[in-house]
Amino acid sequence: MKPQSVARAPVSVLLAQLPSVDKLLLSDPATAWVTQYGRDELLRCIRLVLDAIRKKISSNDLDAVPSDQSLHALIDARLVARARPNLRRVINLTGTVLHTNLGRAVMPDEVIAAMASAAAEPCALEYDLGEGKRGDRDELVEELLCELTGAEAATVVNNNAAAVFLLLHALSNRKETIVSRGELIEIGGAFRIPDIMKRAGARLVEVGTTNRTHARDFAEAIGPKTALVMKVHTSNYVVQGFTAEVPENELAKIAHEREVPFVVDLGSGTLVDLTQFGLPKEPTPAEAIADGADLVTFSCDKLLGGPQAGILVGRKDLIQRIKKNPLKRVLRVGKVTLAALESVLRMYRNPATLPERVKVIQLLTRTASSMQAQADGLIPALEEALAGCGLSIAAQAVKSQIGSGSLPVERLPSVALAISAVDRSYEKRVVRLERLLRGSDIAVIGRLSDKTLLLDLRCLTEDKVTVLRDTMLAAAQRLATTK
Template identity: 55%
Template structure:
């Protein structure tokens, strides 16, 4: 532990502003030459000016030790490195939430990563038909895959599911009315509310039913000559329990079609496979919604599907064509890199028997608890050694979540390491846990965990990426030093 000067001990001399070199003089220092050669004169000069301005302020306050001046070249080197360090970085997700919205949601499969790399480094046929040698449509890269997997007549894609919903409503109900159950007027992350999306799309929202109960007759009574669309919204990020009633897509489709209206359903985090086959809670599938009579189905690419951020729109050809030709489509279209990742991810679904091996999202969701417990047992002693004597570590059973609004009331059995500050009482508990969380986030490969009942929990469900366990172990000496 570092202590300040004690009473009577000599105070280290402070540097004065005049002791600092000019930017030009600093850049002529032979120790700076490698920096200039590596990064160029302009960049190093900008960083040198910022560093000297900061040190000059410290010197004016008498807070710049004179001894620090000898390390000015090293300080400039560190500042240059810090300025060029990426802001978006890999992290280890030990929160227990598999699809963590703040940590990038789905981890891409190796096949998707490789296809993105291939399309980043060279020209590609984004909008070029290689068979015809003419201009093509970027939707064609994934449309046949989506139609084969879901059974849809046609498909198109945009940059996220909120955009898919916005575009679908604008194209099918702009300037007219869209009917939605009051119990489905959801708000998703970032305070985006369905009524606001409806208004932005230029449609008039017509609410039917009540918060907890909506009946088929409510939709029928609300249809007027101004009605353009009936809409269902999957309440994926909350659940209403108790005295409830809702109208399924299978019940609602005949009502819409009898009046010549399309039915659009938003599945949010829609899965393309039945999760129940692996003992997970079932989610509605686009395939089933289309079979039940929905004309348009929208869902996300980076949630249960396990791909990049994207909004997928599948359904009847006449309505998909209207959506595809709507002017807003160009502003919301998917760019080449997520499109490459999406195509590669969708190809994995052609081999469903291999999904739990090749698709990280499903691999993590179906990871056996026994494997996670064994990993926790392996990490217990090394972590305890790094944190003792300030913290105690134990293997603990845990409950995680799927995440990103998927099945919010369901939890996943898991295991991990629970870390508790060694204090005589509750006082200082929060500060000790915050210090540990900060030290974990400050590691070269940041570790993100969660606090639960006065302990820091490292849920290990997501620590199955190749080499990730070894990377965590390799950082423990730095963690020990940070907390000493």
């Protein structure tokens, strides 16, 4: 015998049963809500909740009006959700250390303290304390940058893309810039060297082929309208096989013999030789300057491990021309960025201490054994809860990547928590768990691979181990109670 269906009240009756906004404003929880969130925000959330319920009633998705208790819970949840910051903290377990979408470099505590101090109090941003008059904000870091790169002068803008754009606009507007065809890169967000050159007013002259470019290609291309010879470090891809490129010192010689500046865009630059820490080789600004580059541009928030900014170093006369360009003011950085940059640059005066002080280098140099120890500590605490959801957990050897276009073919040995279904009937729960972790108050971001959720532990710092455990236990409990 089929169960008898419950009679549903007409839509008009259900809508009439909804409490008024005024009634909800006078309800017991309202006083605390007003104190915490303000009356206008409470009013807005009550209306949003009531509107959502009206839509459900009108579309036959509700058979009865929610109780007062349920309505209060919905309003409270809406208030909490709207108060939550959009820029939320995450635990990066993707296996990509410099993850562009997750903010790239994590900065050291002393750098963060310098940023907080600059933000909290007045500071001598553009004030010469010795002379008692207006100063230049670039001077806060210029001496350090020149010391660390061997350049004559330096300036800072808001990212490396801006540095390249400003350089081209200041020095090659309505003139030619020569670049090897194999270096016409595209980076994230569809930023392409040819497009940025066009927007900057520079005329691109391509030389060579995709895989092979020779010295004669540059020499033959330089003419009366040539403003720059430019080399772009292909940091986000590698061309292998039958290839040829012109060394920087040879390019510099060709350009200088024809009285043309030679510039190098390093992209994700680093200030030290990373091989001393067991990491792959990456070119440095100091090497480019030593090879004859007149200008070098690079990022601060990638391998350098600092804030988002772009640096230009090189000849003093060229830096002065760039600083006089009106776009320099448009692209300049503020006091918080400069405070962070100065703090992290000072660390590079003592390279031996970088693995202990610069968090990016800490994460890149972590040993597989340290990650295995974290996995061994987490698995016993999680396996019972996950088993109740039809899931298993185990440690798995994986490969991490540096990320953000840095050393694209290099991989670092790592260890991940691998979570998979005990049988095919539970496979959808792996995806649900990934969504629950991603939606947690402190989001946990891993990666799905071949029906397995991989949580790469390379970026898991010790202070986040307990947070990860508790977040996973809470997600497992929610998963176990849902269909």
